[in-house]
């Protein structure tokens with residue numbers, strides 16, 4: 001293997017240790033950061049993510065509370081809960097776990113979270129700030145990847161970054177964060193014709209589609225940095241990313257593993273955003 005793995009788990013622990021020190025300082029001033037999570041339905045992956053988020057909060061001294069609702073909960077009930085949390089002075093950050101059940105209007109619910117408690121960065125005001133190059137709460141997964149890039153000391157100025165996947169939670173905000181750091185950005189989708197012709201030109205390649213093995217070593221430029229956002233479960237129950245790690249590791253300079261790569265950084269950045277909201 002030529003590439004170095006970027007150890008997201010270790011970096012997340014480092015970020016959380018800094019968070020713990022910051023929370024300790026805040027507590028001496030009488031402020032305990034508080035995060036509320038709203039979970040609707042019983043998506044097992046969402047439950048696992050929330051467990052990790054709650055644990056990370058507990059580790060650094062952030063209070064967290066999970067409000068759970070059944071899959072048949074109405075739009076009005078979810079909105080009522082969000083509004084209660086908006087008005088609760090002990091809650092500084094609110095996270096509505098996605099995906100919501102199909103019966104609910106996701107955009108309408110996310111719009112209810114007041115912008116200054118929107119630690120996911122999904123409110124239109126926060127998306128607008130990111131669009132203008134002045135992010136207040138950058139979405140956690142892209143923010144975590146920017147920390148990973150900083151941790152390996154890469155200068156992004158003038159580099160060609162290729163993002164595969166145009167989701168509102170990862171692909172689009174990641175493209176904007178890279179652009180804000182003067183990278184030249186290509187945003188591809190799973191439908192891009194001749195995807196490999198784009199990925200092969202990437203100095204930094206971000207893959208966030210949700211398709212195992214979408215990118216292999218033949219599609220990567222020698223010396224590239226490859227960040228894999230995919231979390232897919234194989235028929236055998238193994239967790240794999242969107243990137244074929246073994247073949248890409250022969251070509252790239254740096255690559256993130258799955259698990260233990262981008263995932264832990266998403267959790268750490270949620271804690272960072274919650275502390276920022278409380279400040």
Ligand code: GUN
Nearest residue numbers: 095096097098099120140
């Ligand atoms: N579901 C998958 N990733 C995320 C995330 O970062 N935030 C929320 N709220 N839901 C998610």
